[in-house]
Amino acid sequence: MLFITGDPAALLAGEDASRAQVERIRAEMGFDRPWPVQYVDYLGRAVQGDFGMSYRQRQPVFGLIVERLPATAQLALSALLLASLVAIPTGVIAATRRGGAVDHFAQLFAMTGQAIPPFWLALMLMLVFSVNLRWFPVSGYQDWTYLILPAVSLSFAPMALQMRLVRSSVLEVLRRDYVRTASAKGLRSQTVVVKHALRNALIPVVTVVGLQLGSLMAGTVVIESIFAWPGLGRLMLNAIYAKDIPIVMAGLIVIAAIYVCINFFVDLLYMVLDPRIRY
Amino acid sequence: MHRILKRGAPFAVAALFALAGLAIAQDREFVFARMSDSDNLDPHAGAGGMINHRVNVNIFEPLVWKDGETGELIGVLAESWEAIDELTWEFRLREGVTFHNGERFDAQAVKYNLERITDPDFETVDKFPEQVPLDRVEIVDDYTVRVITTEPVPVLLSHMTRNGGYMVAPEHYANTPMDELALHPIGTGPFRFVSWVRDDRITLEANDDYWRGRPEIDRLVFRAIPEAATRVAELRTGGVHASMDIPADFIPDIDAADGVNVVAVEGFGRKHMGINQNRHEALADPLVRRAIQHAVDVDTLIVALRDGLTSRMATMVNPPNHHPDLEPFAYDPELARELLAEAGWPDGFSITLGAGTEPDTQLALAVGSYLDEVGIEVEDVEVWEWGQYIQVLGERDLPGLYVLAFGGAENTPETDMWAIHPDRQTNSTNWHDDEWYALESELGSTFDPDRRQELNYRLQEIMHEQNPWLWLWREPLIFGVSDAVEWTPRADDHPYFYEARFLDD
Numbered sequence: 001m002l003f004i005t006g007d008p009a010a011l012l013a014g015e016d017a018s019r020a021q022v023e024r025i026r027a028e029m030g031f032d033r034p035w036p037v038q039y040v041d042y043l044g045r046a047v048q049g050d051f052g053m054s055y056r057q058r059q060p061v062f063g064l065i066v067e068r069l070p071a072t073a074q075l076a077l078s079a080l081l082l083a084s085l086v087a088i089p090t091g092v093i094a095a096t097r098r099g100g101a102v103d104h105f106a107q108l109f110a111m112t113g114q115a116i117p118p119f120w121l122a123l124m125l126m127l128v129f130s131v132n133l134r135w136f137p138v139s140g141y142q143d144w145t146y147l148i149l150p151a152v153s154l155s156f157a158p159m160a161l162q163m164r165l166v167r168s169s170v171l172e173v174l175r176r177d178y179v180r181t182a183s184a185k186g187l188r189s190q191t192v193v194v195k196h197a198l199r200n201a202l203i204p205v206v207t208v209v210g211l212q213l214g215s216l217m218a219g220t221v222v223i224e225s226i227f228a229w230p231g232l233g234r235l236m237l238n239a240i241y242a243k244d245i246p247i248v249m250a251g252l253i254v255i256a257a258i259y260v261c262i263n264f265f266v267d268l269l270y271m272v273l274d275p276r277i278r279y
Numbered sequence: 280m281h282r283i284l285k286r287g288a289p290f291a292v293a294a295l296f297a298l299a300g301l302a303i304a305q306d307r308e309f310v311f312a313r314m315s316d317s318d319n320l321d322p323h324a325g326a327g328g329m330i331n332h333r334v335n336v337n338i339f340e341p342l343v344w345k346d347g348e349t350g351e352l353i354g355v356l357a358e359s360w361e362a363i364d365e366l367t368w369e370f371r372l373r374e375g376v377t378f379h380n381g382e383r384f385d386a387q388a389v390k391y392n393l394e395r396i397t398d399p400d401f402e403t404v405d406k407f408p409e410q411v412p413l414d415r416v417e418i419v420d421d422y423t424v425r426v427i428t429t430e431p432v433p434v435l436l437s438h439m440t441r442n443g444g445y446m447v448a449p450e451h452y453a454n455t456p457m458d459e460l461a462l463h464p465i466g467t468g469p470f471r472f473v474s475w476v477r478d479d480r481i482t483l484e485a486n487d488d489y490w491r492g493r494p495e496i497d498r499l500v501f502r503a504i505p506e507a508a509t510r511v512a513e514l515r516t517g518g519v520h521a522s523m524d525i526p527a528d529f530i531p532d533i534d535a536a537d538g539v540n541v542v543a544v545e546g547f548g549r550k551h552m553g554i555n556q557n558r559h560e561a562l563a564d565p566l567v568r569r570a571i572q573h574a575v576d577v578d579t580l581i582v583a584l585r586d587g588l589t590s591r592m593a594t595m596v597n598p599p600n601h602h603p604d605l606e607p608f609a610y611d612p613e614l615a616r617e618l619l620a621e622a623g624w625p626d627g628f629s630i631t632l633g634a635g636t637e638p639d640t641q642l643a644l645a646v647g648s649y650l651d652e653v654g655i656e657v658e659d660v661e662v663w664e665w666g667q668y669i670q671v672l673g674e675r676d677l678p679g680l681y682v683l684a685f686g687g688a689e690n691t692p693e694t695d696m697w698a699i700h701p702d703r704q705t706n707s708t709n710w711h712d713d714e715w716y717a718l719e720s721e722l723g724s725t726f727d728p729d730r731r732q733e734l735n736y737r738l739q740e741i742m743h744e745q746n747p748w749l750w751l752w753r754e755p756l757i758f759g760v761s762d763a764v765e766w767t768p769r770a771d772d773h774p775y776f777y778e779a780r781f782l783d784d
Contacts, residue, residue, distance in 0.1 A: 007670040012404045019702055021409055022673065028402050056318045058402075058461045067477065123508060131512050138512045139504055141479045225505040230478035234505070238315075238478075243666045 008055055008243040051250035056242050061250045071141055072231040076216035078147055079154035087159045091166025096193055106163050113160025122153035122226045139228040150227040154220055158212045165208055169201040202273055210266035214259040308498040309779055312510045312522035316478045316503035320464040322445040323396040324403050329772060332442055334481055334501050336773045339445035339466030342370055343436050347769035350690050352436055356446055365431040365726060372422040376490045378448035379471040386424040390416040391449035407443020411435060431724040434691040469494045469777040478503055495780035514539045514759040521766055525757040527586040538762045543588040544770050546756040547597050547687030552749040553708045558679040561628045568746040570618035572608035574653040575646055581752055584642060588755035594742045596695045597687050602739040615653040627654025630679030633661045635668030639682035675707045688771040692735040693723055699747060710747035
């Protein structure tokens with residue numbers, strides 16, 4: 001990380017600092033030591049849970065990251081919940097009533113939802129619902145009303161992907177022999193779809209939703225910036241610009257850990273959905 | 280009991296309404312929006328960066344400050360002061376001032392503060408220890424203090440007006456860990472700290488015991504809103520009462536909206552383009568550098584890029600210290616071509632330009648098209664990530680012409696000209712002039728006002744002859760301000776809210 005670009009000491013000192021001052025800050029921060037020494041020192045402390053201090057904020061970085069997690073989780077989970085609540089039923093209906101109105105809508109939405117850039121959608125939602133109609137606050141992080149617009153803006157892309165996936169997955173499963181058998185033994189079509197088809201069709205969907213949650217938890221810089229939402233994405237972006245390396249390193253470790261946890265839960269969910277899967 | 284309750288009911292209801300009314304009145308927050316959040320509210324430890332300063336100026340106070348309009352030095356925590364000799368300044372302190380935690384402000388507090396920030400073991404990135412080479416602080420009596428420096432500092436008072444000169448509560452700061460102090464500032468200013476939700480908002484409340492009287496507004500909130508479009512939307516819907524960092528492109532949106540106005544101030548911050556003489560031999564010739572001044576239509580750029588809200592500069596120095604007889608160079612491409620021919624470059628030459636931010640890139644592109652017209656071919660505008668830009672700036676290896684901004688809040692000739700001192704990171708031009716450096720060094724230790732003016736003017740004349748930079752303009756500070764409030768921004772970019780108020784109060 002130290003070699004990527006820029007000099008944290010020069011940045012901290014500011015443009016009009018003197019050379020002596022930059023050198024003094026370099027020594028204070030320990031950047032004057034050979035990099036292997038710095039790296040071993042970092043690793044030694046990191047395994048004990050000490051990820052160092054932010055250069056700029058002079059705060060333990062772990063705390064800075066953890067305090068962003070609630071805002072990030074709120075936004076990520078609500079966007080994803082909204083996406084799934086709309087996408088899964090719509091996808092199922094689209095598949096079971098292929099060629100119907102819902103199917104046409106789902107296909108159109110699956111295309112546009114993924115094509116619309118989130119920043120554009122966010123600004124349009126803000127213009128219509130905050131500036132013109134005054135239904136929701138423009139930006140900030142206070143009560144639940146502040147969550148609606150960012151969550152909706154963020155939900156479109158995962159919603160579109162899930163809708164397409166559920167539709168094609170259910171369509172595929174509906175052609176399987178066991179579904180035909182279930183229908184043949186006289187079960188109601190609703191039971192066939194929900195109990196036999198959907199459950200099997202959800203396996204690829206769950207995988208994708210897990211990945212979507214991981215990427216949303218890693219921070220969504222654009223939406224966080226537009227709605228002034230104090231999430232992980234903004235922290236990481238500002239740290240990258242400011243060359244606040246301890247935040248970037250610890251942030252990446254936390255994000256990696258989140259991905260691992262989510263994947264673990266997805267694997268557990270497979271077992272619930274398909275009892276044949278055993279680890 | 281029951282009857283008493285019944286009888287008391289109307290009173291209780293009235294009291295509840297009164298309380299509710301009080302709650303509404305107390306909820307009156309003045310919300311101020313800006314692009315970035317602070318990163319450290321310890322005024323001594325934090326980077327000298329303005330992002331911390333803009334909040335701190337409302338919480339802390341220095342001994343002396345500058346008047347927002349005239350720029351004259353005014354006493355804040357010091358009632359009077361005098362230079363006893365070139366190394367000794369005596370301050371008579373204001374009595375009866377307390378910090379937000381009840382600690383008393385006195386000579387001992389001043390001693391603690393100046394010793395804290397200049398302690399070599401104190402981790403700071405502030406420039407104060409370098410600007411004020413402190414020898415010692417002597418306490419004459421409870422409210423008189425002498426500040427003794429190791430070398431003469433004629434503009435010591437100006438250096439003390441900012442972050443490094445802010446007075447913090449001695450007991451609290453001496454006994455609290457640094458990471459805690461970054462989050463819980465305690466000063467003597469008009470507002471006291473309440474809470475900070477990082478990247479969202481910093482909340483302050485009126486200091487009831489403020490020595491000049493309680494501020495008019497009850498609560499002051501600094502919100503961090505990175506997107507300009509969002510800041511403007513908040514202004515339009517009344518979510519914020521004032522916002523800084525309004526790009527010139529958004530002025531029409533604010534003008535078209537009801538209840539919000541654009542307020543622009545010519546700031547002390549400046550924008551110029553450095554001419555790196557190592558990048559092309561032609562750039563080392565003063566004639567060529569003068570040709571560059573004539574080649575670029577700066578007035579048109581001000582209209583196009585800054586909505587006409589600022590004025591040109593002839594050199595590096597802001598009013599009132601600027602040389603009154605030096606005029607900015609006239610736009611004259613024909614003369615520029617003649618000067619290039621005279622310098623031995625009738626067919627021109629090729630250079631690249633550099634910028635480290637998106638708005639600076641627009642500026643570099645515009646300047647590039649003017650240079651092309653007189654035969655200086657611009658091969659490329661190199662756009663850098665800011666952190667890397669600053670690093671290469673320090674290595675003095677930026678492109679032929681590069682965009683850079685300068686602060687100027689201290690508003691003294693020496694701090695305005697700092698940037699081209701040979702020891703500064705900003706002097707990436709590789710320009711050197713022995714006379715200039717000798718005079719600059721003399722100015723740095725001269726107290727006599729007449730001699731100071733003479734030196735200052737001569738320094739500017741040399742800059743105007745040599746033109747190591749392409750002189751551009753003072754950066755305008757553009758704000759959006761709601762009709763519901765009264766608040767006047769300052770040219771030194773310190774958003775100060777002591778006198779701000781709601782108009783219907």
